[in-house]
Amino acid sequence: MTRFDQRQCTVMGGNQRELARAKNAKKQNEGKKGQAAGAKDGNKGMTLEARKQRDAEMMRLKQQKAETKRDDGKK
Template identity: 65%
Template sequence: MTEKLLKLRGNQRELARQKNLKKQQELSKSKAASDKNGNKGLSLEERRQRDADIMRQKQMAAVSGKVEGKEGAGK
């Protein structure tokens, strides 16, 4: 009989672990942008400026890649 109780308690503990893990994952999903590692210490305006700079660099790289591709095709 004690063996059955141990098995049940072990299962209950495992279920509690799974429930807690799921709860922690849900909490981590609902973090604000300012709480995430890449954004710590930055204000909203600073994050926007950083992201805009990154997008400008990507766009310039894409445009220069297209220009180089057209020049190479004509030769």
């Protein structure tokens, strides 16, 4: 008779749990793909114009940061 080792069971069962979590996360993301932009969490309550302004400001900041980084590299 072989002795039952509980440590082996926990190791074998852990991978299945992780796979189920990954599958569920993927499923949740798939559901968000079909939503309109205004229904997503970060955009709730914002009009199209407000989202455009916010995104434009974010891009301006990102470009300024890239220019600053590029200029610092040349010095």
